[in-house]
Amino acid sequence: MLGEHLRTMARYNAWANRVLHDRAARLTEAAYRQARPAAFFTSIHGTLNHLLLVDRLWFGRLAGAPPEGIESLDQILYDDLPALTAARQAEDERIVRLVDGLDAAGLAAACRYTDTQGNPGALPAWQVLTTVFNHQTHHRGQAHALLKDAGADPPSLDLPVYLRTIA
Numbered sequence: 001m002l003g004e005h006l007r008t009m010a011r012y013n014a015w016a017n018r019v020l021h022d023r024a025a026r027l028t029e030a031a032y033r034q035a036r037p038a039a040f041f042t043s044i045h046g047t048l049n050h051l052l053l054v055d056r057l058w059f060g061r062l063a064g065a066p067p068e069g070i071e072s073l074d075q076i077l078y079d080d081l082p083a084l085t086a087a088r089q090a091e092d093e094r095i096v097r098l099v100d101g102l103d104a105a106g107l108a109a110a111c112r113y114t115d116t117q118g119n120p121g122a123l124p125a126w127q128v129l130t131t132v133f134n135h136q137t138h139h140r141g142q143a144h145a146l147l148k149d150a151g152a153d154p155p156s157l158d159l160p161v162y163l164r165t166i167a
Contacts, residue, residue, distance in 0.1 A: 002126055003107060009133045010099040014092035015165065016157045017051070020140055021085045023147055023155050024048065031150040032081060039146055040139070041074050045084070047143045049076050051136060052088050058132045059095055061113040062125055073116060099129065 024032060024044055035042050041050045053075060060066040078084035107126040114120050123131070140157060147154040 003102065003104065006099050006102075006107070006126065006129050006133075007096075009129070010092075010096045011166070012159055012162045013133055013136050014089075014096060015162045016136070016140055017088055017092055019155045019157060020143055020147075021048065021081070021088060023152060024143070025081060025085070027147075027150055027152055031152075034150065036146055036149055038142070038149065040142060044143055044146045044150065045081065046074060046076065047139055047146060048081075048084055048088070049078065050074060051139050051143075052084065052091055053077055054135055055091055055095065055132060057116075058128055059091070059098060062111050062128055063098060066113070070116075 027044070031044075033043050033045050036044075039047060041047045050073060053070060053073065056067045056077075057070060078087055102125060107124065107129075109125050110122045111125050111128045112120070112122045144154045144157060
C-alpha cells in the first residue's frame with residue numbers, strides 16, 4: 001500500500017504543479033514577479049523556483065546524484081516562466097519514473113545525504129518521498145495564496161479533485 005500511495009502522490013504532485021503553473025501563466029508579467037510581503041521567496045516566481053530547486057535536491061539525493069551548482073534555497077534556476085514550467089514538467093516526469101521504479105526494498109533503503117548547511121543525514125527513501133510531497137503541498141499552498149493576492153482565481157489543488165480527473 002505504501003508504494004501505491006507514493007506513486008499516487010507522485011502523479012498528484014505533477015498534476016498540481018501543472019495546474020498551478022497554468023494559472024500563474026495567466027498573470028501579467030508584473031503581477032507574476034511582484035514582490036509580495038507574504039511570500040517566503042519574494043514572489044510567485046521565486047516560490048515556483050524554490051519548489052523545483054528543492055525537488056532537484058531531494059530527488060538527486062535519492063538517485064545518488066545530487067545536483068551541482070545549488071548555492072541557496074532561494075536561488076533562481078530559470079528566469080522566465082515558460083522555461084521554469086518546462087523544467088518543472090521534466091522534473092515531475094523524472095519523479096514519477098523514480099517513484100515507479102521503487103519496490104519495497106527501494107522504499108526502505110537509506111538515502112544518505114548532506115543538507116544545505118553541510119550536516120549529514122539519512123532517511124529511508126519512503127520518508128524522503130513523504131518529506132518532498134509534504135514540502136510541495138506547503139509551498140504550493142503559499143503560491144496559491146499569492147495567486148489570490150495577485151488578483152487571480154486560484155485553482156483547487158485538493159487531492160480529491162485530482163483523483164476525479166483520473167477516475
